[in-house]
Amino acid sequence: MAFDDKWKNTALLVIDMQKDFILPDGPMLVAGGQAIVPNLIKAVEVARQRGILVVWVVREHDPLGRDVELFRQELYSDGKPKPTSKGSVGAELVDGLVIKEEDYKLVKTxxxxxxxxxxHSFLQGAGINSLVVTGVQTPNCIRQTVFDAVALDYQSVTVIVDATAAATPDIHIANLFDMRNIGVTTPTLQEWCKSDH
Structure with a gap:
C-alpha cells in the first residue's frame, strides 16, 4: 500500500485508553472517556490509512505500587484494586482498540x-516532527504530554477535540483553551480527517 509522503513525519499518540480509565466501573474512571471510543477507533483507522505511525501510550504500574506517584500510593495499599497494574485486565485497552504489529506501545508511569x-528519542529516530494527540484525560496526561512536546520543539502539535476527554466538558474546554494559547491546533475528528496536514 502506497502512503502519502506528507504524513510520514507524523505520529498519532493514543493515551491511556485503558479499561481502568474508560469503563464505568473503572477505579480511575474519566467520565467523558467512554463517549470518545468510537472517535478513537476512527482516528486510528484514518492514521493507518495515511501511513501515520500509531503510538499507544499506556500507564502500567508495578502491582505493589512502587512506581506510582506519591499521591496515588494509597490506591495500591492492601485490599484495594490495583489500578492499571501490569498484566491486569484494567490495564488492557478498551474493546475496539487494537495494537497492530506496525504500531508502537510505550509504557509510562x-x-x-x-x-x-x-x-522523544524513539520519535526522533523515526523522523517524527508532528504529533496528533488523542485519549484521556485532558488536564493531566494530554496536557502534560502536549506541553512537553511543545517544549521539545515538535513542529506541529494537534489535539483532536472530540477524540480527547476529561471528567467534565468544562475542564476539557478550559484545557483546550490553554493548549491553543501555546500554538496547539484543535480540530474536530471530522476536520482532521478532511485536512491534508
Missing part, C-alpha cells in the same frame, strides 16, 4: 508520555 520514557 507519570502524566507525560515524555517523562522518564524514551518516547
Amino acid at each position: 507519570r502524566f507525560s508520555a515524555f517523562f522518564a520514557t524514551h518516547l
